[in-house]
Amino acid sequence: MDRRPQEAPGKPADPRGPGEHGKPEHLAGPPVPPEELIVAAEQVLRHVRHSARTGGLSAAASSALARLSREGPRRLTELARAEGVSQPGMTQLVTRLEHAGLVRRTTAADDGRGVLVEPTGTGLEVLESRRAERARALRHLVAELTEPERRAVETALLALARVIENGSGAP
Numbered sequence: 317m318d319r320r321p322q323e324a325p326g327k328p329a330d331p332r333g334p335g336e337h338g339k340p341e342h343l344a345g346p347p348v349p350p351e352e353l354i355v356a357a358e359q360v361l362r363h364v365r366h367s368a369r370t371g372g373l374s375a376a377a378s379s380a381l382a383r384l385s386r387e388g389p390r391r392l393t394e395l396a397r398a399e400g401v402s403q404p405g406m407t408q409l410v411t412r413l414e415h416a417g418l419v420r421r422t423t424a425a426d427d428g429r430g431v432l433v434e435p436t437g438t439g440l441e442v443l444e445s446r447r448a449e450r451a452r453a454l455r456h457l458v459a460e461l462t463e464p465e466r467r468a469v470e471t472a473l474l475a476l477a478r479v480i481e482n483g484s485g486a487p
Contacts, residue, residue: 360457367453370445371418376401377409381418381435381443389422389434418442 365375373381380399384390390398396406410433413419418439424430435443458466 363457364450364453368446368449370449371416371442373442373446377413377418378443378446380406380409381413381439384419384433384435385440385443389432391424391430391432395433413439 365378368378371378376399380395383395383398387398392406392410393403395410396403399406401409410419410421414421417436419433420436421431421433424432458469461469
């Protein structure tokens with residue numbers, strides 16, 4: 317399906333070039349309300365997340381496994397706090413992941429009583445497969461965009477990720 321903007325029949329492109337703020341005339345206008353952007357972002361994320369089927373993981377399990385992959389072994393309390401869930405809830409989740417062979421509990425080197433959770437090789441493989449599935453889903457969505465739209469999406473997503481990484485995006 318071609319989603320590129322179409323010129324009105326018999327109406328040539330605007331000879332004045334870009335409109336207000338350097339945008340083409342069809343993109344000029346009032347800014348989109350943040351509530352509409354939230355709905356759009358949620359739609360895209362839901363679509364991409366649901367495309368990942370490997371391992372049959374819930375969103376919470378996938379998120380915890382991804383965090384462990386990125387940040388390394390964590391104590392249950394740290395993982396629960398970072399994921400925004402209760403410690404009992406995280407304990408149940410980690411137990412399910414452990415029974416599936418995706419994570420293991422190890423003794424903390426600095427405290428013989430402390431327990432760390434880390435991904436297993438199988439867990440990392442499942443995570444990599446899920447990332448590839450999500451990347452394919454995003455690639456299919458982006459393929460429907462015009463070249464300027466694709467560049468705008470890439471620029472916006474990378475800029476938002478940078479703001480989050482720098483810690484300046486927190487309310």
